Amino acid sequence: MIEAGHYYTLKVKKTVDFGVYLDGNPDEILLPKRYVPDGLKEDDEIQVFVYHDNEGRLIATTDKPLAVVGEVAMLEVADVAPFGAFLKWGIMKDVFIPVSLQERKMRAGEKRLVRLFVDEQTGRVTASEKIDKFLSNYELTVKENEEVDVVFYQKTDIGFKVIVNNKHLGVVHYNEMFKDVDYGERMRGFVKKVRTDNKLDISPGQRGYARVKTDEEKILELLQTSDGYLPYHDKSDAEDIYAFFGMSKKAFKMAIGALYKKRQIELTTTGIRLAAQ
Numbered sequence: 001m002i003e004a005g006h007y008y009t010l011k012v013k014k015t016v017d018f019g020v021y022l023d024g025n026p027d028e029i030l031l032p033k034r035y036v037p038d039g040l041k042e043d044d045e046i047q048v049f050v051y052h053d054n055e056g057r058l059i060a061t062t063d064k065p066l067a068v069v070g071e072v073a074m075l076e077v078a079d080v081a082p083f084g085a086f087l088k089w090g091i092m093k094d095v096f097i098p099v100s101l102q103e104r105k106m107r108a109g110e111k112r113l114v115r116l117f118v119d120e121q122t123g124r125v126t127a128s129e130k131i132d133k134f135l136s137n138y139e140l141t142v143k144e145n146e147e148v149d150v151v152f153y154q155k156t157d158i159g160f161k162v163i164v165n166n167k168h169l170g171v172v173h174y175n176e177m178f179k180d181v182d183y184g185e186r187m188r189g190f191v192k193k194v195r196t197d198n199k200l201d202i203s204p205g206q207r208g209y210a211r212v213k214t215d216e217e218k219i220l221e222l223l224q225t226s227d228g229y230l231p232y233h234d235k236s237d238a239e240d241i242y243a244f245f246g247m248s249k250k251a252f253k254m255a256i257g258a259l260y261k262k263r264q265i266e267l268t269t270t271g272i273r274l275a276a277q
Contacts, residue, residue, distance in 0.1 A: 005069030005125040009047045031060040066090040071166050072115045074184040077106045097127035113184040137168050137198040150189045152181045170200030215255035228274040
């Protein structure tokens with residue numbers, strides 16, 4: 001059964017002057033003419049995003065929304081009404097968030113972190129700032145060393161609480177942070193540890209040698225475009241290293257250590273240089 005708020009690959013059932021009807025089994029779903037690519041014909045399949053139009057009918061688009069049902073995202077407030085607000089969704093229709101699901105009063109133009117869900121009473125895609133009730137670590141769907149999608153959610157005494165894969169809560173400890181992050185910022189990370197109470201310790205970036213290899217390549221490329229020398233070393237300031245290389249000081253030291261062992265660079269008192277070949 002087709003539900004609003006998701007992507008589907010649907011078959012063209014028939015063509016009309018104002019678009020094509022897609023097989024929604026059993027319903028037909030209109031893809032308006034403006035979204036129909038040239039050459040699309042009956043029995044062809046096309047990937048579309050499905051949502052409700054203003055009359056409550058399911059309708060399709062090839063535009064890509066900023067989030068689908070089950071995801072969290074920073075959405076801009078388009079308009080405010082006494083009963084709620086409307087958030088820009090990246091498609092022709094805005095998504096509604098009632099006052100009861102707002103943490104504080106919304107204002108047009110600001111961005112807020114919300115989760116999208118299908119309201120049981122209306123059947124429509126709705127947004128909520130009360131994200132915690134949608135998150136649970138009771139049954140984890142991730143394991144240690146697995147790469148995950150993280151969204152920075154709340155500051156705590158020990159680190160930044162993050163939303164993991166739109167489903168769980170984890171913590172990035174402050175000593176793992178190698179740059180300033182903003183509320184709602186999204187990045188890749190990996191599960192560093194699963195604690196006995198199912199709490200998740202998360203590290204930003206890739207894990208293990210895969211990350212070091214990427215950093216090694218970045219350093220070599222920067223050396224090659226800087227006449228073979230860079231004024232950075234293991235005593236350089238961490239913020240300077242991140243500003244130039246985009247990596248933590250720990251990752252930088254691991255990478256230059258690996259490059260030195262391979263005899264690809266030389267270490268000097270003032271920086272690093274490409275080794276003579």
